[in-house]
Amino acid sequence: MSEVIIVGGGIIGLLTARELVQSGAQVRLLEQSTLGQEASWAGGGIVSPLYPWTYSDPVTALASWAQDYYPELVSRLYQETGINAELNACGxxxxxxxxxxxxxxxxxxxxxxxxxxxxxxxxxxxxxxxxxxxxxxxxxYVGNVRNPRLLKALIASLQQSPLFSVETHSRVVGFEPSRGERLQVQAKQGKSAKQVVFEADRVVVCSGAWTRQLLESVGVEIPVxxxxxxxxxxxxxxxxxxxxxxxxxxxxxxxxxxxxxxxxxxxxxxxxxxxxxxxxxxxxxxxxxxxxxxxxxxxxxxxxxxxxxSPAGIPYIGLLPGWRNLYVNAGHFRNGLVLAPASARLMADIVLGRDLIVDPTPYDPAVDRSSEPMH
The missing domain is CATH 3.30.9.10 (D-Amino Acid Oxidase, subunit A, domain 2)
Structure with missing residues (x-):
């Protein structure tokens, strides 16, 4: 059984955890504060990019997949938890x-x-x-979801699984290769900032606006x-x-x-x-x-x-350059709620070596997009 650590408990981290847990992976999620309380909670929940024709095809590809999947996701979460994320197909x-x-x-x-x-x-x-x-x-076809309720439903669903565990108030500060193919994650926990170390086969960084600062600690530049x-x-x-x-x-x-x-x-x-x-x-x-x-x-x-x-509003999804088991799923800019189901599925596909839902090349963290404007 594969062990995966996810860094960041917003919509991207939670849905990535769900995808991996449903595939049989053991997932530990590390969140620097409390689950689902940053950009994911604060957004409007429109299930479409604003002015979608102004975005590039990679954003459209993820958005289209996610829009098709959202009704099923909300329905399944309601069945599992009794929490209705209130998808409103209002146009x-x-x-x-x-x-x-x-x-x-x-x-x-x-x-x-x-x-x-x-x-x-x-x-x-x-x-x-x-x-x-x-x-x-x-x-x-454009609707909206009540994102605080979606987050509650995701958390409740994950907590039902014996394959899932979470450590809140755990601020990740670094990564180091460990024995074999494993990776160590260093974190500081609680008010005392107690140093703790976790270990897993793979680590996925889903830390939103904090991604750049975190990955600079391992010499990787992700312009988020x-x-x-x-x-x-x-x-x-x-x-x-x-x-x-x-x-x-x-x-x-x-x-x-x-x-x-x-x-x-x-x-x-x-x-x-x-x-x-x-x-x-x-x-x-x-x-x-x-x-x-x-x-x-x-x-x-x-x-x-x-x-x-992020440059062009295109998220970074994939293996970080120079690493064998450190991945990133971040940089969704204004479209985190929109793209989350698709980017989580793509991330899980990459981590688990499955068939991919879309071409992963445009989201590759090794591709330099720093010269592109923010969108």
Missing amino acids: LLMLDAPDEDDALRWAETHNKSMQRYPGADIQAMEPNLTAHPQQGLWMP VPVRGQMLLFEARPGLINHIILRQGKYLIPRLDGHIVVGSTLEHTGFEKATTADAKAMLLQHAYSMVSALKEVPVVAHWSGLRPG
Whole structure:
């Protein structure tokens, strides 16, 4: 039986652990804080990249696989745990996209359902819309998942397996080859930062925005940087909006209970996670410009998270150069929730030597993408 250590307990680490455990591997997960409380918890949960035609084919390949798999994943987790991740197949309305012709060509090429709608049709779909667009794009297949509940379901499912164990408040600080083909993982645990050493046949680093700093300790450069995103939550009634609404890069996401999530900022502030009054004011302005009725709805939460920014938004998935048993699955930027099921499956396929769901070459950590812009 293969023993695998996973570093990082966000959506990528948890789903990678699930894939490996279901294949019979013994998995120990090390998390520097508590499970599922960083970018995975903070995101909006839209199961599509924003403006998907602006991304490269490697992102589209993972997103398409994951979108097809999400209903099955949420259903299975509900059966296993009784926790419903609330996949809401509500569709997405994109108002006044600047390059609609490019979008429609992309949709045709990739066999995605996308239609151009006149403003009157959009207004009929969303009677409370005050943006009054001249026209827009309708993507009926795009839904959203309630990511905190998805994370709870994943954790509950994994904890049912005797093959899975977890060490929270365990900050990994280094890796060293051990006897045979095994690898040692050094970590500091708890408030006392007690030094502990774990050992496994293979190690997968799924540490999100912290990946670059961690892998620098073994001389590997993975250009992943933290990018702060701030969000708001309105305690709205069901039916105030019916679909995800995207305009000028900002979005409204309806949850099944009627709450509406508003996002998001893109801020290069290092590892600073504090929320700001300026960001709140900006998000409120965008929300009110789309649906003015939100002015009468209380804001019940304002939070932030640190996305793992990467060149071209393409995650690093694969064996690290110079290592035989140290892998990485990180750098999903704005699309962690979107790409997670596919990147976890691909990572497990690589680790276990199985047939691969997509060509792994574009995600290879040995490929230098440092000159490409962040997306």
